[in-house]
Amino acid sequence: MRNGTIAGEELWKRFRLDARPTYLQDRIATIRDRLRGQEGERWRWVLSDIDLRVEPGESWALVGANGAGKSTLLKIVCRVMYPTAGRLQIAGRVGALIEVRAGITPLLTGRENIYLSGSIMGLRRRDVARRFDEIVAFAELEGAIDRQVKYYSSGMQMRLGFAVAAHLEPDILLVDEVLAVGDAVFQQRCLDRIRAVLGEGTTLLFVSHDLAAVEATCSHGVWLHNGGIQTRGPIRDVLAAYRAAVEGDAKSRTGRVEGLIKVAEVDAVSPDGGLPKTGGELDVTLTLLSDERYRAWIYLGVTEGAATPIFLVNPGREAIIGPGKTRVKCTIASLPLAKGRYYLWGGIYRWWTAGDELILWQPLTEFDLYGPQLGQAPRAVVRLSPLHVDSDWTIESA
Amino acid sequence: MLEGASSDLSAAARPKDAAQRHDTGAPARPSEPRPEIWFHRRINLFSAVKDLWQFRELTITLAERDLRIRYKQAVLGIAWALIAPVILMIAFTLLFNRFAKINTGGAPYALFSYLGLLPWTFFATSVLQGGSALVTNTELLNKLYCPREVFPIAAILDAGVDAMIATCVLAVLFPITGFAPKTTTYYLPLLLVVLLAFTLAATIAVAAVTVYARDLRLALPLAIQIGLFATPVVYGASSISTSKAFLIIYSAINPLVPVIDGLRDTLLIGVPPNWISLGVGAASSLIYLLGAFLLFKRLEVGMADIA
Secondary structure (H helix, E strand, O other), rough: OOOOOOOOOOOOOEEEOOOOOOHHHHHHHHHHHOOOOOOOEEEEEEEEEEEEEEOOOOEEEEEOOOOOOHHHHHHHHHOOOOOOOEEEEEEOOEEHHHHHHHHOOOOOHHHHHHHHHHHHHOHHHHHHHHHHHHHHHOOOOHHOOEEEHOOOOOHHHHHHHHHHHHHOOOOOOEOOOHHHHHHHHHHHHHHHHHHHHHOOOOOEEEEEEOOOHHHOOOOEEEEEOOOEEEEEEEEHHHHHHHHHHHHHHHHHHHOOOOOOEEEEEEEOOOOOOOOEOOOEEEEEEEEEEEEEOOEEEEEEEEEEOOOOOOOOOOOOEEEEOEEEEEEEEEEEEEOOOOEEEEEEEEEEEEEEEEEEEEEEEEEEEEEEEEEOOOOOOOOOOOOOOOOOOOOOOOOOOO | OOOOOHHHOOOOOOOHHHHHHHOOOOOOOOOOOHHHEEEEOOOOOOHHHHHHHHHHHHHHHHHHHHHHHHHHHHOOOOHHHHHHHHHHHHHHHHHHHHHHOOOOOOOOOOHHHHHHHHHHHHHHHHHHHHHHHHHOHHHHHHOOOOOOOOHHHHHHHHHHHHHHHHHOOHHHHHHHOOOOOOHHHHHHHHHHHHHHHHHHHHHHHHHHHHHOHHHHHHHHHHHHHHHHHHOOOOOOOOHHHHOOOHHHHHHHHHHHHHHHHHHHHHHHHOOOOOOOHHHHHHHHHHHHHHHHHHHHHHHHHHHHHOO
């Protein structure tokens, strides 16, 4: 096997389901249960029958909901955890960007920490010294390197941890949701660094909920669901399947609208009755039922499924609602969205934005939109929203 | 290929194309793994020690880190390593030497008790610090692959550094008491090997069990205090009983007995160590060590699940 290969066959992992008996009293309780004939040990499979083969230089993403087993799989590849069953072969040095702040010691200075965590992660002192300036520059800690780390902000600690780990030059790099902390600029630099490492032929296994970052970084993907592999293959296919499932989940929640005001009916259609299209209008009609008279503010937004909208209808609208049936109509003049399926979310608040919720922020309905397809973003570029803006190019050779 | 990566994870391979499952959606999954692929840890003493040797640099790094942290904000710094045993020595000399007449074989009691306190402090510090090393290093445990023994062993290294500093006190204590070490001091390395083996055994056993039963961490200081009196630190083993059978059993249970007695015999009295007692202690500490190592390796598999 060449360096940088990960070969896992039929990997299984289970955890204790009952409270882990780490104190004596728990253990006594477990033994008592067993004497009484109750089953003392219950287990839950967090990974079942995982086959994973990654060739050197490939970049694979692990996506899936919380608790799907992504981090557990990563820990097994990292050899921190043992699989309950199965066969795993790893060739080459493994570097992990997992909990990058672990191993950073607050009492020591930044300089001491770089040497320490470097050698904890398997570098020799000489190697750390050679890369020292590079690491400090990457972490942007030139002025603070001889200060104790406990006086660092959490962002600085994060950068320090990441900078050391990112300069390890391993054969296999494991990344677990490290980008969640840090500002946008640093996140982008981290992604660039990961891609630079990839360019040097390192194998990458990437866990993230940031699907845009995943799409921009990885060539292949595995979608884990309840501990098993749901789909695997080229990253676009996997992400498409995963997104569809997430959206399906959001869809199943639509219609369950409750609050002081009831939403009886929601319509989101093009004025001409057909599918809404890019740059076209969208007529939203809400039929609301209320027992009392409310002075309220209505907000609408369009999302890709999650609660965070691509845009909010700006501004919201003040209205008197009830008693009885109230019909609210909103025409969105032009939809700047690319082709795809979108969700209309809404919320109604008593008195301005900070008032009580008469209807929680929640999905109201969904609609398909047709128009130009979203092209693929270039390497190393992360697109936040699927917006489409018309454009015109002119190219002249001078 | 990383050493031991494949040998650790045993399973019967079956001819099967991993790509076969490509894009088949969600195939019906079995609810349990096939019985022949269940993971069983094979403990190979030789490869385990070899693995440990490969991580010697990490061990030293961890020891260095803990040492730095410990003395970072201590005003008296490294002096703390000798303050504890010296104070105890003074207290013991004032108390026990006055109220209980202890047979030191003619040596000054200050030297006599200090030679007991040195190995005892090393042992107690190792077990206390090393015993909780896995619990206090959970973060690293969860992100870094290494044989887990490195954490308790690093703590033993630190205790060793402290012990060496505390040993310097002898350079003052001998002239003050007007006493000189005897020529039989050259038996010292032999005694140290037994001390090390027993300390290592106790430390890694406590460390491994503490991960699973955290109570042990709370019980440990008490156990160490009792241990101080169950070990001939303030007295000599001969003060309890001169029976040969008693000494053998005592040495077998607590290998610190022949170590401390041997230190006093060779340094202060000028006779070789009691070979029977030392032999029994050496044999039993070797058995302790083997048992502790096997226990550690057995429990190591589940540590990351619990920690």
